[in-house]
Amino acid sequence: MADLDRAGIEELLDLADHFTEVLERDIPKVPALRGATVATLFFETSTRTRLSFEKAAKALSADVLNFNPSGSSLSKGESLKDTVLTVQAMGVDVMVVRHQAVGAPARVASWVDCPVINAGDGAHQHPTQALLDALTLRRRFGKLDGLRIAIVGDIRNSRVARSNIDAFTALGAGVTLVAPPTLLPLEVDSYPVATSTDLDSILGELDVLYLLRVQLERGSGPVLPSLPEYVARFGLDRRRFGLLDKDAVVMHPGPMNRGIEIATDVADDPRALITEQVGNGVAARMAVMFRLLSGRGQP
Amino acid sequence: MIAIHNARVLTPDGPLDTDLTLADGKVHNLAAGEATTHLDAGGALVGPGFVDLHCHLREPGFEWKEDIRSGARAAAAGGYTAVVAMPNTSPAIDSGHLARFVADRGREVGLVEVVPAGAITMGRAGNALAHLDELFQAGVRLFTDDGDGVADAGLLRHAMEYVAERGGVIAQHAEDPGLARGGHMHEGRISSRLGIRGLPSLAEEVMVARDLALAALTGVRYHVMHVSARGTVDLVANSKRSGLRVTAEVTPHHLSFDHSRVATMEPDFKMYPPLRTEADLAALSQALQEGTIDAVATDHAPHAPYECEVPFEEAPRGVIGLETAAAAVNTAVELAPMLFFERMSVTPALICGLSSQGRWIEEGSPANLVIFDPDISWVPETFLSKSQNSPFRGTKLRGKVLATLFQGRLTHQAWS
Incomplete structure (x- = not known):
């Protein structure tokens, strides 16, 4: 979070404000990211954050791949690096990563070509x-x-x-x-x-x-x-x-x-x-994904 | 027969510009002589081969990280002619036959004297004394559970009593397990902002303070491994003043980097004890110059590349160091040539009782030598070690090992 200055945060908040309006429409969906694929990789369990990202991606008309580490190759001993490279090879445009270890999303970002969104890393940042x-x-x-x-x-x-x-x-x-x-x-x-x-x-x-x-x-x-x-x-x-x-x-x-x-x-x-926070979470995550993948269309 | 020309030779009386000739594993004389191999030192220092009190050769049990052959090659490339192999192998070196295995493998490889250290407790589990006498008879002089400190003060006291009687050294990896629990880096401003649990300097200082009291009680020779904290330096200095037989070592990485490097989250900066503050770094340098810290030791700790392709908190602890130690110390700390070789060779050889190592050069001294040019700069990129987890990769260092000679044989040379 410290990498964003006031102007950078406000730009995302302005975008998120716009998306809260989208989410209040009868059909709460825009085609901005149609054809894009968002992969959520939650190595640490989460309910609301993963659902929120999934909802945000779908409201932008993106396709969503959910990776669930329990029952996956990770539990068979596959390394984090091999896991994310495998997911990348399937063709994804952005990865949303939550991990119990500090710095894991940044580490993943150094291995893959697509943008990575930190959905919570250890006690570090969210x-x-x-x-x-x-x-x-x-x-x-x-x-x-x-x-x-x-x-x-x-x-x-x-x-x-x-x-x-x-x-x-x-x-x-x-x-x-x-x-x-x-x-x-x-x-x-x-x-x-x-x-x-x-x-x-x-x-x-x-x-x-x-x-x-x-x-x-x-x-x-x-x-x-x-x-x-x-x-x-x-x-x-x-x-x-x-x-x-x-x-x-x-x-x-x-x-x-x-x-x-x-x-x-x-x-x-x-x-x-508390429930307003949850609702705004979808708009905020739409803003982040849109910002990272913009160029594909206007909201 | 090997002749070395244009050398600045470190003799018992100080540096001397001369040629020298080797024969039968010894220094034959300090003059040019008949030889089959001629080496031109080009004015570089020729001194006793470096002696590492602390490296992990990983054999037996972890040969995918390193083995005695690859570790010995790395050591020779770093100018070492003797290395003390830590006992945290699998199985741990807690019995005589295991220590003999390590020493024998070292002799077979023949690149460097491999000196096994013995565990203090069985399996390094901290519960019962290892076969200390058996280890002693197998040639072990330095006893440590390195990787962990011996937390049980009562058990350590008994180990000290036992080892003191035989004239051995208790070497402690000082880390109070309660204070260090869950820690991955120095506890301070940076760990707090990163949300990474810290290992406070106190984890080291508390255990050293306790151990020094036990060493005073038992009279054992006590050695503090990889000192990282300013407070530990003060404790050692005070004990030396009061006449305790205490020695201490410092690693090249603790002399070169502070904890700000961890902000990169690169596993190559993860080690225990952790990199600490600039003030600690300055205290360590000064202590090495003044002699409160007696020796440089690498804590060479190889981990396979794929083991390091993980987030920082999940990365294994430790970094390699044999091939960069001399250059890193020469770069980080101002030391005159004689003092440099005291810290890198002479004193460590005395601490672990190696009579054919760490000897100033004169007629008849063992031909365990290094040719070291303190003025050549280079950038380490790849390593002879099986592992590549070095914090110095890509860092410009000053000082290069040009050649290493072990028992009169050339074990490494950097001339092409």
């Missing part, structure tokens, strides 16, 4: 998530300049946080990271953000409360004394929700752990933009 979140905020507030955004949760192990910090700050928002010390990034002073370990004290100042899933499965040894302790300090319950400004919104990249980082009634409140 750029299309950052685009869809920025799109959601821009559609809500008009712009991100001056917005006060807190990102709460397992930031240390979160690719969503790393991409969103880049995108939100590039677009002029102020970001505060909120987490227990074991879940804040190391060397956090080198990030362009503020930090806090006291959620209650900053809630009243926020425009956006961005909650992350507590990824207990990613920890190295015990990073939290207990889940109830986390919920007591950092969970967004009704009381904390009441401390937010009346115009403030709540976001979450999903999948949610209801009752942990977010109370179930808060998750269903109209000021929780």
